[in-house]
Amino acid sequence: MKQSEMLIPTLRENPADAEIKSHQLLVRAGYIRQTASGIYSFLPLGKKVLKKVEEIVREEMDKAGAHEMLMPALQPSELWKESGRWDTFGPELMRLNDRHQREFALGATHEEVITSLIRDDINTYKKLPLVLYQIQTKFRDEKRPRFGLLRGREFMMKDAYSFHDSYESLDETYERIYNAYSNIFTRLGLNFRAVIADSGAMGGKDTHEFMVLSEVGEDTIAYSDESDYAANIEMAPVVTEYEKSDEPLKELEKVATPDQKTMAEVAEFLNHPLEKGLKSLMFKVDDRLVLVVTRGDHEVNDVKLKNLYQASVVELASEEETRKVMGAGFGSLGPIHVPDEVDVVADHAVKYAVNVSCGANEDGYHFLNVNPGRDFEVTQYADLRFIQEGDPSPDGRGTIQFARGIEVGHVFKLGTVYSESMKASFLDQNGKSNPMIMGCYGIGVSRTLAALVEQYHDENGITWPTHVAPFHVHLLALNVNKEEQKNLAESIYETLKKEGVDVLYDDRKERAGVKFADSDLIGIPLRITVGKRAGEGYVELKQRKSGEQTEVHVSELLTRVNKWLKQ
Amino acid sequence: MKQSEMLIPTLRENPADAEIKSHQLLVRAGYIRQTASGIYSFLPLGKKVLKKVEEIVREEMDKAGAHEMLMPALQPSELWKESGRWDTFGPELMRLNDRHQREFALGATHEEVITSLIRDDINTYKKLPLVLYQIQTKFRDEKRPRFGLLRGREFMMKDAYSFHDSYESLDETYERIYNAYSNIFTRLGLNFRAVIADSGAMGGKDTHEFMVLSEVGEDTIAYSDESDYAANIEMAPVVTEYEKSDEPLKELEKVATPDQKTMAEVAEFLNHPLEKGLKSLMFKVDDRLVLVVTRGDHEVNDVKLKNLYQASVVELASEEETRKVMGAGFGSLGPIHVPDEVDVVADHAVKYAVNVSCGANEDGYHFLNVNPGRDFEVTQYADLRFIQEGDPSPDGRGTIQFARGIEVGHVFKLGTVYSESMKASFLDQNGKSNPMIMGCYGIGVSRTLAALVEQYHDENGITWPTHVAPFHVHLLALNVNKEEQKNLAESIYETLKKEGVDVLYDDRKERAGVKFADSDLIGIPLRITVGKRAGEGYVELKQRKSGEQTEVHVSELLTRVNKWLKQ
Structure with missing residues (x-):
């Protein structure tokens, strides 16, 4: 191709709003142009790379036995109302009315469309499993579009959906797609990890996210320095074995800690390291009040708290609610003398605490020489904290390190969430009707392109690996x-x-x-x-x-x- | 591919709403499914054919020196306001607001986006010409979506845009793309014609439509049976040479024609063939009233009338307006005794009329033995009628035949309409600023797929040509x-x-x-x-x-x- 005939408008200066390298370089090197906030045009060079990424995705999906199709961007609201997501998806779902005032969503994802399609055409186990995918433009009205192609409002996705008559069949397909994704990101030359992720509100079972390691990633990954273990930080169990010091127990003592609000302030005021204090936070777990106690140098992991209670909603209680039951505000809470209506749960590390401090449930006061068992009881000890760098890896091999990651792929066992709400069922071998078992699998194609530039650049520009270079x-x-x-x-x-x-x-x-x-x-x-x-x-x-x-x-x-x- | 693993849901019955073969067969053979009115999913077979059509389009566009890119579907209203089309495009343009209440259009076409992009990056003749294309989903909220993929609301298009520093350069690119289109439709195995089309309200110059010949087409093509001349019926000039009969002129006579409204009724009542009567229709041409006179067996071509007056709007006058100036209603109009404020224009054939009838401008009366020149004068004789089968071909070779056509492609010399309104200019060799000269070129990719089925089927199903078969x-x-x-x-x-x-x-x-x-x-x-x-x-x-x-x-x-x- 002759450069004189091609549109490659290079720029010497970084665009004012471009904070990260992939955004800066893709604009400066003439690959993309912004049409509106979070909305981009791919110029000829950008389109060439996009096609190469798409082709690798397509080849591996085909190899994994998935079949390509194409669903529409315009989706009737009726389908989203059936699944319940018309109300729950929120303002990220772009909506519009047609000339007859019928409501439509602009496809942010296609579970509803594919489930409706399959339920109309498939009704027997004989025609399952089915694995379908598309590479298509998606729309999500991000509150704060940023980072160029990393967080846009219109972007290219590969989304796949599978339908099964058994969980074994789902597991088998899940593994095939998982492997396909590993192949895709390996072929693309990306430094990535498949991490255990939170299945969140979708009610699914297993889920993994594929994360490209990058400083500009918005997620934190906990990974082992000696094995391939990796998890989203909120999903990594803590398997640290604590030891109890043999220091003799001292007498409980109440001291004034005026104006000391945070753990750090209190520790400095009391002149002990952070870990010698207990941190107590009041949560609302569905309708129940729960005081969560951790060591002062640990952070409460609310996903673990949620899972412990199998709750729908977990949030911090307001200071007002807290004071009403505890008689003290946030800075002075502790597990001693807690009213019966409040559960006290503590992280495993708390059990091994000796002569530590905690809030006295009286504003401006703390206890010293607190010892669990002697001074307070808890409803339950559990793994309630975030894993930290230096903790042992949950798989028993190596030590945990942290890295930032860009989520480029996601595999998810949906189960029967959509097939139940949308009544997509099949007759099994005994003629009995069952909801189909589903999986969904996504790759952010345009985001992957940006992730590539994050990993392949130097001070002078982009340094494409050969197989995706324009x-x-x-x-x-x-x-x-x-x-x-x-x-x-x-x-x-x-x-x-x-x-x-x-x-x-x-x-x-x-x-x-x-x-x-x-x-x-x-x-x-x-x-x-x-x-x-x-x-x-x-x-x-x-x-x-x-x-x-x-x-x-x-x-x-x-x-x-x-x-x-x-x- | 094993059929047992693929989603190919065939049906024995035609869908109730499917009126034409391509719609019936694509649904029955499991290529497409309707998601909403005019909105379709392409199942794996359909997607395979779509990709094959796209690949042929892509190859020929690349060969013609066009460069592929990808523009967004979400287009800020500001751009459409600059071009003026936010107000003129009408309800076919789908519109929505984002979460910040900013207005967007869903791309029905991309002149605005590409013109804005080019004006920001290109400002010198040195970087022209540029020819860019994309294959992308388009949205048009058709009032009456029908015929499956032939007239949908979300569909796949190849659209291309070119930018030039001279009309010679535009002409050269136009010809290259025209040839590329001929290659595409030939390779696809379609029986098609490139027809001269109406450049319409867009103010452009040359324009051709590529029409696949098919009974279900919504357009009528006038083509020569001996040459490759073809035009949209409204664009074909009439070059018939009329002869004047040597019948002696008879005396003008007024007769009552009670309750005879139409030309056919009057002709039958007066016992003469249709062509022995004159048809007079009152038009509003911008703000002017114009009585258009043709032979009774001819139809007024309002595009020709519009071009004659170089008018913006041409429409039939209301009966009320007509009666006010002419003193008679629609059934009794004629060119004799017409008030001065009304122009009388007549088709060339009228000049050769001898002893014909016409309305008397008095309800229920007609004149007999009317002769132009003797009984009335006209402001102008011009080519004002639609061509008819049997007329000589405008290129002098052969006779005109009619066929129905499905428009699958369109090439269009836009000129400076968009570059002027959107201020896309370049500096020429003398450092002078000029608006860029533009062309635009479209192919309805999903429509082409349907057109293929219209030409390739029999009573048992589809009969794909090899190069596009799934x-x-x-x-x-x-x-x-x-x-x-x-x-x-x-x-x-x-x-x-x-x-x-x-x-x-x-x-x-x-x-x-x-x-x-x-x-x-x-x-x-x-x-x-x-x-x-x-x-x-x-x-x-x-x-x-x-x-x-x-x-x-x-x-x-x-x-x-x-x-x-x-x-």
Whole structure:
């Protein structure tokens, strides 16, 4: 392709609103343009990369036995009302009325459409399982669109749905798609982890998220430094074995701690390390009040609290509610003398505390030398805290480290949530009607493109891996006004094209400096520069990512190009 | 692909609302399903065909030097207000508000988005011309969605836009895209015509529509039986040379024609053929009243009237307005004694009328023996009628025939309509600022799929041409309970797959009759039936379209399949 004929509008400056590298570089290198907040156009280079990512996704999904289809973006509200999500999805679901004032949603996801379609056409176990996917534009009205393609309002997704007559069949498909996803992100050259995730409000069973490791990720992953264990931080169980110090128990003592509100303030005031204090937080777990006690250096994990109570809603109680039952505000709560209507649950670590401090349930006072068992009882000890770096890995191998991750994929055992609410059932071998068992599986395709740039860039621009690069070779004619350079470049261009090498030819009447800068920015893996030694038939060959370069005579160029591209 | 694993829900009955063959067959053969009125899901078979059509479009667009990109469906209203179309597009443009109450359009077309994008990034003739295209979902809220994929509310389009610094450059690109379109529809195997079309309200210059010939088409094409001339019926000029009869002029006479309203009634009442009467219709051309006179057997072409006056709006005057100036209602109008404020224009044929009848501008009366020149004068004679079958072709070769057509493509010289209203300008070689000159080019991709079925079907189902068929070979195991049939079919399936033959294998436990009926319905070009002679290694090979069939021994099967597929 001749660069002079292509729309590749490079910029020297970062766009004002672009906070992260992928956003900055994709705009500056002419891959994308913003049409409105969170809404982007893919220019020719961006579309090329998008297609390459899509093709890898498609190949692996096909291999996994999934069948491609295409559902509409316009979805009648009736379907969303059946599933109940018309009311629960919130303002992220974009809605509109047609000319006859019928309500529609703009597809944020397609569980409703596919479930309605399958229930109309499939009614027997003989036609199950079915695994269907599409690669399609999705719409979500993010409150705060940001980070370019990472959090947009209109974006490209691969979404898949499976239908089964048994959980064994679901498990089998789940594993196949899980493996397909691993293949996809491996082929894309991404440094990623499949992490155990929260199945959340959707009522499903297993779920994994595929996270690309990146500082700009919005999620924290806890992973083992010695195994492939990885989980979303809220999902990692704590398996630390605590030891009880043999320090003799001291006498309980109440002290004034005026104006000391936070754990850190109290610890400093009492002159002990954070871990020598107990932290007590009041939660509303559905309709019940629960005082959750952890060690001062630990954080309460409300997902674990929710799971402990199998509750629907967990939230911090207001200070007003808390004071009403406890007689004290947030800074002075503790597990001693708690009214009967309040559950006291504590993290395992609390059991091993000796001579620690805690709030006295009286504003401005704390107890010293508190000892569980002697000074207070709890309803239950449980794993209630977030895992921390340095904790042992839950799989028993290695130590937990933290990393930030960009969620690019998600596999999810839905179970019968949608098939029950939308009445998608099948007759089993005994002629009995059962709700279909479902799974859903997503990949953020345009987000993956941004994640690639987060992992593949340097200070001068993008450094694409070959299999997703918009072109394989960038051919630069440094000075097209010089006949010998122009002629040599043109002949190399024709040869490469003829040999099937995917080449972008910078034939523009621009200065050499502009061409080099644009080439670095665009990030094509291999660069051929036709410059001063064109007359002798010598050109420069350079690898974008490693910076490795060499002079090559045109007679050997094709061999060398093919060799380097294979590396 | 194994049919048992794929979602191909065939139906024996036509859907109640499906009036035409493509709609009926695509639903019955399991290619599409309706999600809402005018909104469809493409099931795996449908998606496969769609992709094949898209790929042919993509290849030819790339060859024509166009570059693929992807613009968003969500388009800020500000852009549509700049072009003026927010107000003029009407209810077909779907609109919505985001969570911040900002207005958006759902892309019905992308002139606004691309023009805004180009004006921000391109400002010099050095970077022109640019030709960009996308294959993308479009939204138009049709008042009456019908005919399945032919007139939907959400559909797949290929739209392209070009930007130029001169009309010569636009002409050159227009011709290239025109040729690309001819290649696309030829490769698709469609019987089509490129017809001269009305550039309408968009103020453009040249425009052609690509029409697939089909009885169910909503447009009428006038084409020559001896040349490649073809035009939308309203665009075809009439070049008929009339002759004046040498019959002596008779005396003007007024007769009562009580209750005779239409031309046909009057002609019958007066006992003369239709062409011996003059038809007079009152139009409002912008703010002017114009009486248009044609021969009784001709129809007024209001596009020609509009072009004659270079008017914005042409519509029939109301009977009330007409009576006010003419003193008579619709059935009794004529060109004799017309008030000065009314223009009288007549079609060329009227000039050659001798002793004809016309309305007397008095309710219930007509004149007989009317002769132009003697009895009335006209402001102007012009080509004002629709062409008719039997008229000479405007290019001087052959005679006009009519056909119905489905519009599948459109090429259009936009000129500077959008670049002027949206201020997309470039600096020319003299440093002078000019509005960019634009072209736009569309193909209805999903509509083309339906048009293919309109041309490729018989009474049993679809008869796909090979290059767009969802599979090339349909392998049927008639009775999978018989080991020898099952084994042979499986081994043929594996061989074909290994050899790269695109095969659908009907491995279902269904009766032979069901398999044959489904196979005919689905319409894969070549069928291999493994049946009773499986034990001897013989199978049946049948061409779906021609019905030609033969028995083949498995040893020769692959050779024969490849030979037949090449035909």
